Amino acid sequence: MASDFKMDGIEKMLQRLERLDQRMTTAEDFALREAGKVVQKKMKENVNRSNKNQPHIQDHISLSIRDVDGVQTAIIAPLSKLAWRAKFLEFGTSKMSARPFVEPSIVESKMEVKTVLGVVLKKGFTS
Secondary structure, three states, rough: OOOOOOOOHHHHHHHHHHHHHHHHHHHHHHHHHHHHHHHHHHHHHHOOOOOOOOOOOOHHEEEEEEOOEEEEEEEEEOOHHHHHHHHHHOOOOOOOOOOOHHHHHHHHHHHHHHHHHHHHHHHHHHH
8 A cells, every 4th residue: 555645845944954054154164264363363473573674474474265175274374475484484494493483373273263163153053
């Protein structure tokens, strides 16, 4: 004996799921950008600033969000025109000891990044 199976409202449910997915993507992007700002700020605080009259790394640390292998990723780095100097600070040279600012900035801001991600994501998913 065959029984009839009927589902009402499947279209509405699919539309709601689609809206939820869009809201989650927006919240994730916003949370990633806000967390990236925390690390960017810490990098600017930690990098040494010379007294020379030239562009300073501190003034040119950028934040961008990019898709890396299908995963949204925050890229926080000195602009390419100054990146060559940043590596000397981070790793040192044969004549200059390292004055790292990238790795320490990431380590120092880890807890604040987790907090920002949690707060922003929770707010994004519940609003």
